[in-house]
Amino acid sequence: MTKASTTQPPSRRRHDREIIALAVPAFGALVAEPLFVIVDSAIIGHLGTPQLAGLGVAAALLTTAVSIFVFLAYATTAAVARRVGAGDLASAIRQGMDGIWLALLIGAVVVAATLPLAPWLVDVFGASDTAAPYAVTYLRISSLGIPAMLVVLAATGVLRGLQDTRTPLYVAIGGFAANGALNALLVYGAGLGIAGSAWGTVIAQVGMAVAYLIVVVRGARRHDASLRPDLAGIRASAQAGAPLLVRTLSLRAVLMIATAVAARLGDTDIAAHQIILSLWSLAAFALDAIAIAGQAIIGRYLGAGDAKGAREACRRMIQWGVASGVVLGLLIVLARPLFIPLFTDDSSVRDTLLPALLVVALSQPVAGVVFVLDGVLMGAGDGRYLAWAMILTLAVFAPVALLIPGLGGGLTALWWAMALMMAVRLLTLWLRMRSGRWIVTGATR
Template identity: 40%
Template sequence: MSESSPSVVASVERVPARRVLGLAVPALGVLAAEPLYVLVDTAVVGHLGALPLAGLALGGVVLSQISTQLTFLSYGTTSRTARLHGAGRRSDAVREGVQATWLAVLVGLVLLVAGQALAGPVARALSGSDEIADAAVSWLRIALFGAPLILVTMAGNGWMRGVQDAARPLRYVLAGNGLSAVLCPLLVYGAGWGLEGSAIANVVAQVVSAGLFFAALARERVPLRPDFAVMRAQLGLGRDLVLRSLAFQACFVSAAAVAARTSTEAVGAHQVVLQLWTFLSLVLDSVAIAAQSLVGAALGGGAARQARGVAGQITGYGLIFGCFLCAVFAALWSTLPHAFTSDPGVLGEIPHAWWFFVALQPIAGVVFALDGVLLGAGDAAFLRTATLLSAGLGFLPLIWLSLTFGWGLTGIWTGLSLFMVLRLGAVLVRWRSGHWAVTGAVREA
């Protein structure tokens, strides 16, 4: 393998925009489906009142952080499979998906058992309120049954993106989440199950989507038995991505805990704006998914110049997309929150977070795009260090100072803003250096 020199960063090859869009548009559907379903869920539960919404907020943060902690099953698998696919070794690439799926099942079952035992203590530790904790636990104990299936879906998305098959993951994820979006209001209101109905609808989504990914692997006609050597190699890349995810987990769980200790209305408002942030983060990440696949395949095939060209394209697309979203949500500030809640207290708290959320969109567009480039290159160690430092120097200190000094949502979202600015500086420097563009079918850990 060879590593490119920083002096040749300007020597690049671009790929047709149609090729980028052919991967990015279906990826947008996949990435948007889950948070869009959560937004529907938030809107349905939000009209039950502030307490059920606060319970969903807290339970949802815990469940999402469990899955976020294991993003290597998606992003790490894409990086490895894309390099093998670019080197002309498609069967080997699919076998990476088989082993990632085995890891998903094994780890998911452990999380299910541990989650059932720890749901109560974790919710009480985070909420600062027995009422909010009880509501969160009632939702979480049901939703946790979908945890192994969430991980299977992540692994399935990972290997399919790596072999540049963007259409099937979109169909599979839409099938599960579309059905659950219909079921959610029927179970919450029609069946009278309230917050628990939301959790059941969530599990239905995971069952349907994971079942389709299992079937897709079976049709590939590759060996389905576990290969522990490959799993160990995947865990080597996963180590850095897990540590990176831990930084996100510490930040967002801490933010939810501080919001819950501020007031029931504050945590409800934080849930609404955070879910919009999550939704738009993944929307912006759609072009980054294309970058992962294209950069990984280019480096696997020895085309470092093309990889650098894709990186520049994706960065430009992310900035433009982020500016567009900034303008749209600035215009919607007075109307959109009413779609998620009618509680006057929650609506009164939302502006304290809203304008941070809006202003961060252009920065997020560039950061998420370059995250995708570096993940596609397998540059997980750098991303780990950059994220840990940004969290430790930016987000976490301001979150806990907000609790101490009563800054509320304004302090929490100031911390998120500093976190994003620090990450922006780090990924821009790494991108310009060119040190990430290492060629070869497999990048050494």
């Protein structure tokens, strides 16, 4: 042990251990989940270009549908963590079951809407005549796995609230491995083509949901918590999640506007934008892992009535966010000669990409603090403020971004607008953190 580490305050070392213990497995689970689509793409890509194009359209629709309901994880984490802090594990698991039942209800509605609307949705997303049949087939079959994926989100929230991020990592790894094996078996072995890939993914998703439910049910039996649906509890979960749904939709709108503006700038710009957005999303996984730790830790402290501990943990996580952002920014700059050739050989795309990529690198420390504070306020159950803050951010970003093509700006200008978006988020979240109004102690907010 170094001299610097021995002189750290005990509370700081404790917070560091908690953050690392929760954030590292959370990062692994976050990275494992997108690999589902990558595996599907690799396997279907050998069937032909129309099949791969169809997967691209269907996967975009499915990813959007699931990401919209990520509040099932966030709201459940906060609610369960508060009850854990209060020492009421039975109530914590009961709260988690309400979130799981809500996930099943939402999933059923989404499936009922997707099955008949699949051809229309595929057409809206601009699938070609050759790709559309494959997209419809994949979308209809894969939509059957949406209830399972939403259960996975809610159950992940339960375990995070219980301060367990290792189990979600193991389940994600198992699901990824099963998905790859099933896809290869059904697509090539059984000769089912793109339908086999969809069925393989659905089976893997159901398996993941079952694994989570086994863990949660065991916990419920251990602490004598009811597993039956409770309408009042389900309604409360929906009310707690509604503001986070608004926040997520506003954030999705920002990303959609950015992509639409990049498309108006030309093929070179949209190609470069997609590369940068992929890297930006990868960096976001790392920062989001700290935010997830923040949700669980802050909720537990507030549930235990420890306002001082919550403030100290918040300050330490902000330091982690800044440090992580600096490291990610440096990695983006230093590793660019290695990863850019993996995406494109087009010199014009590279020339367009580089200055915008430097903007992304410079904004990573800001992003680090934004993600952390987002997680802190989610853990505190401050969803209503997060919703209004994100609506304000969208209102600032949208006109600035939409003016860029008309004013002759390029991709770098667009990513400066994205940096402005993050700065506005930082301001709104920092003001809330400084106000202390998010600190509401007790088992419920």
